[in-house]
Amino acid sequence: MNSFNAENFHQLCDAVAERDADLKTVIDTHGYPPLWTRPNRxxxxxxxxxxxxxxxxxxxxxxxxxxxxxxxxxxxxxxxxxxxxxxxxxxxxxxxxxxxxxxxxxxxxxxxxxxxxxxxxxxxxxxxxxxxxxxxxxxxxxxxxSLGRTDLFPTGDLALMNGIKMVKGWDTISKERALEWAAPLRPWRSIATMIVWHHYIRKRNIRIVH
Missing domain, CATH: 1.10.340.30 (Hypothetical protein; domain 2)
Known part of the structure; x- marks a missing residue:
């Protein structure tokens, strides 16, 4: 299974950014997203x-x-x-x-x-x-x-869906449209997700407490 960690995370972010100019703009503007990980417990x-x-x-x-x-x-x-x-x-x-x-x-x-x-x-x-x-x-x-798998794309996550709209400048979004956008980013859709979350959190000035 492909996984990300502190050693390869920025490299994977750069690889994803090469495939999508808007994600590159997020990194150029806000820096790399935090490495959001949690213990497997x-x-x-x-x-x-x-x-x-x-x-x-x-x-x-x-x-x-x-x-x-x-x-x-x-x-x-x-x-x-x-x-x-x-x-x-x-x-x-x-x-x-x-x-x-x-x-x-x-x-x-x-x-x-x-x-x-x-x-x-x-x-x-x-x-x-x-x-x-x-x-x-x-x-x-x-x-x-918790497991650091690289190709998750949680379309049921409202922050992700709204964040994609913000990053891409779209007026509307659907699960199908999001999946179509993310398809070329396989097998690193988790990384794309984290970049989008990073943009959404920064633009909405959300404080992550944990």
Whole structure:
């Protein structure tokens, strides 16, 4: 599997920029995007689940409340919490079920996160989406941020879609149009995604807290 890391990230950014002049302009204007990575652990997936369909700031605030209560989230510590305790950390009923289902799968070892590092993207997706509440967007973010896979293109991510519109100067965008634009950027669409996010964050003056 192709992966990116601190050693090759800027080189890959340059390679992607050679294929798309607008992405090159982003790098020329804002510099390289940060190397957004997260550890391959339960706590990371809990944060990613919290990020589903809410702002990053809201998700991180909930995650910090959870951390303040139990320290670094682990399956054992999370499963010991009551509904009331999770609700006090701003978990919805749905997200309580999602993180508990993930915690139980890790405890039973039906899911082993370390094993994911050696599996192809499609198999990682198959295993994780078998769990309630983990869909393609969550897997895309996990594959990109935690496993450093180079060819993720999360079309379900609103910041990415709006960022492409901004970078390309388009009035409208669809999943099909985005995929058509990104096709020549294979196998480095993760890198293109991060460049677009970088532009979107800088233009919208968004503060990334985690």
């Amino acid at each position: 339960f706590a990371t997936l809990v944060l990613t689940i919290l990020e589903q369909q809410v702002s990053l700031q809201s998700a991180y605030a909930a995650f910090k409340r959870l951390e303040e209560k139990i320290g670094l989230p682990t399956p054992v510590k999370l499963l010991a919490l009551t509904d009331e305790e999770l609700r006090a950390c701003s978990f919805t009923r749905q997200k309580m079920a999602y993180v508990r289902g993930l915690a139980e799968a890790l405890q039973k070892r039906t899911i082993v996160l370390k094993d994911m590092e050696a599996l192809p993207d499609d198999e990682v997706r198959r295993r994780l989406t078998a769990l309630k509440g983990i869909g393609d967007w969550t897997v895309d973010i996990y594959l990109l941020h």
